[in-house]
Amino acid sequence: xxxxxxxxxxxxxxxxxxxxxxxxxxxxxxxxxxxxxxxxxxxxxxxxxxxxxxxxxxxxxxxxxxxxxxxxxxxxxxxxxxxxxxxxxxxxxxxxxxxxxxxxxxxxxxxxxxxxxxxxxxxxxxxxxxxxxxxxxxxxxxxxxxxxxxxxxxxxxxxxxxxxxxxxxxxxxxxxxxxxxxxxxxxxxxxxxxxxxxxxxxxxxxxxxxxxxxxxxxxxxxxxxxxxxxxxxxxxxxxxxxxxxxxxxxxxxxxxxxxxxxxxxxxxxxxxxxxxxxxxxxxxxxxxxxxxxxxxxxxx
Amino acid sequence: xxxxxxxxxxxxxxxxxxxxxxxxxxxxxxxxxxxxxxxxxxxxxxxxxxxxxxxxxxxxxxxxxxxxxxxxxxxxxxxxxxxxxxxxxxxxxxxxxxxxxxxxxxxxxxxxxxxxxxxxxxxxxxxxxxxxxxxxxxxxxxxxxxxxxxxxxxxxxxxxxxxxxxxxxxxxxxxxxxxxxxxxxxxxxxxxxxxxxxxxxxxxxxxxxxxxxx
Numbered sequence: 318x319x320x321x322x323x324x325x326x327x328x329x330x331x332x333x334x335x336x337x338x339x340x341x342x343x344x345x346x347x348x349x350x351x352x353x354x355x356x357x358x359x360x361x362x363x364x365x366x367x368x369x370x371x372x373x374x375x376x377x378x379x380x381x382x383x384x385x386x387x388x389x390x391x392x393x394x395x396x397x398x399x400x401x402x403x404x405x406x407x408x409x410x411x412x413x414x415x416x417x418x419x420x421x422x423x424x425x426x427x428x429x430x431x432x433x434x435x436x437x438x439x440x441x442x443x444x445x446x447x448x449x450x451x452x453x454x455x456x457x458x459x460x461x462x463x464x465x466x467x468x469x470x471x472x473x474x475x476x477x478x479x480x481x482x483x484x485x486x487x488x489x490x491x492x493x494x495x496x497x498x499x500x501x502x503x504x505x506x507x508x509x510x511x512x513x514x515x516x517x518x519x520x521x522x523x524x525x526x527x528x529x530x531x532x533x534x535x536x537x538x539x540x541x542x543x544x545x546x547x548x549x550x551x552x553x554x555x556x557x558x559x560x561x562x563x564x565x566x567x568x569x570x571x572x573x574x575x576x577x578x579x580x581x582x583x584x585x586x587x588x589x590x591x592x593x594x595x596x597x598x599x600x601x602x603x604x605x606x607x608x609x610x611x612x613x614x615x616x617x
Numbered sequence: 618x619x620x621x622x623x624x625x626x627x628x629x630x631x632x633x634x635x636x637x638x639x640x641x642x643x644x645x646x647x648x649x650x651x652x653x654x655x656x657x658x659x660x661x662x663x664x665x666x667x668x669x670x671x672x673x674x675x676x677x678x679x680x681x682x683x684x685x686x687x688x689x690x691x692x693x694x695x696x697x698x699x700x701x702x703x704x705x706x707x708x709x710x711x712x713x714x715x716x717x718x719x720x721x722x723x724x725x726x727x728x729x730x731x732x733x734x735x736x737x738x739x740x741x742x743x744x745x746x747x748x749x750x751x752x753x754x755x756x757x758x759x760x761x762x763x764x765x766x767x768x769x770x771x772x773x774x775x776x777x778x779x780x781x782x783x784x785x786x787x788x789x790x791x792x793x794x795x796x797x798x799x800x801x802x803x804x805x806x807x808x809x810x811x812x813x814x815x816x817x818x819x820x821x822x823x824x825x826x827x828x829x830x831x
Contacts, residue, residue: 362690362691362696364754365741365754367745401754402822402824405822406822408774408822409772409820412740412741412756417685442688442696443688443696444688444691444695
């Protein structure tokens with residue numbers, strides 16, 4: 318019976334996945350004109366920072382299957398054990414930190430500047446599922462839409478950067494027919510990525526710097542990340558759904574993946590003294606520290 | 618054979634579910650309240666060391682002082698909801714009997730006539746996953762008072778891990794039990810020092826490797 322239930326869940330999940338919701342969906346003008354106010358719902362599942370250990374992909378390399386999965390599990394286990402061990406003493410310094418509370422306080426003031434009126438804000442550790450999403454959408458008063466913000470934060474695997482990936486989506490009131498594929502489509506969706514300034518040379522040396530003076534650097538990066546995610550949420554409504562040739566040249570930006578310096582190609586959306594916001598070809602919106610200056614430019 | 622096939626199907630289903638739900642960033646079923654029961658058997662395969670020449674230990678019920686007392690993470694089913702889970706830690710501490718200590722439960726942090734009294738606050742208990750593994754973190758603040766009235770404070774942290782075999786919510790509780798059972802050897806070791814009226818370090822972090830060494 319339990320297996321049957323799991324298979325049903327799997328089937329539903331694959332179906333929802335098969336809806337192929339794009340990484341980035343712009344809010345259509347006709348939808349925007351109907352929204353009079355938003356109910357913001359912030360979901361912070363995590364209780365504290367973890368290292369963004371890269372999931373292994375031996376399973377894919379071996380053609381999938383149980384053996385590959387077992388190899389993956391073993392590698393993941395070893396990587397997490399190593400990183401958590403290194404983080405051990407760092408946790409003692411940041412035990413009082415509450416990312417959820419900080420986000421809740423920041424969003425209440427920042428969203429006052431949102432282009433659409435925000436009628437209510439709920440911050441919760443409870444992960445959403447489709448049933449609860451349906452309920453939240455059903456409860457919406459006429460003219461309101463649901464704004465979901467789902468941040469996940471981590472230290473890069475080399476401990477040099479504090480990263481936050483935030484999934485943001487906007488949902489209209491359901492039409493009561495949860496079975497229709499259309500009811501699972503958001504009105505707007507984007508993925509916002511924040512990366513802090515790099516700290517130290519990596520490994521335990523970086524952790525020492527993050528932890529120094531009662532984790533002053535870490536606390537500062539965490540607060541900056543929240544402010545930046547909210548800033549990106551604010552400006553996101555007016556950013557194109559995807560990079561366009563008309564908007565100007567593409568440039569490359571450096572990004573620490575935790576294992577190496579990766580390159581992101583995209584278009585500059587905002588540029589100030591400390592940071593640059595980039596709409597990347599991968600459709601994510603990145604806020605990167607200015608030291609990750611563009612390296613090359615192409616007119617593509 | 619049939620059992621193996623069913624196991625493989627279950628693992629495959631969990632894997633696919635994980636991939637699909639990651640892609641969607643939402644889950645599809647419902648959140649439910651987990652049954653937080655201490656399980657002394659949920660541990661890595663290592664021998665529990667029984668100490669000799671030790672004193673009685675009196676355990677005050679653990680305070681659930683987590684910043685987030687609503688959840689211990691999320692599974693493929695949704696949020697893993699909890700109430701006060703102080704009892705779960707208290708039951709774990711009572712299992713210090715396995716390390717050779719005479720343990721009883723007390724309601725007071727007053728100076729004991731014999732042995733050491735321990736009062737704990739649970740500050741973290743959460744799970745997360747990577748690939749097909751579930752990981753857990755448990756953090757405790759402990760206060761010890763001995764028969765001479767000497768008070769000491771200490772932080773403990775430990776993590777645990779297990780393979781996600783069924784996608785069941787109970788597996789997340791089991792993983793937290795792995796974490797708690799990786800933390801207990803550090804307390805058992807410190808109690809030896811505390812029983813002698815000596816000072817312990819201010820902080821210990823234990824992963825599975827440390828639990829093996831004890």
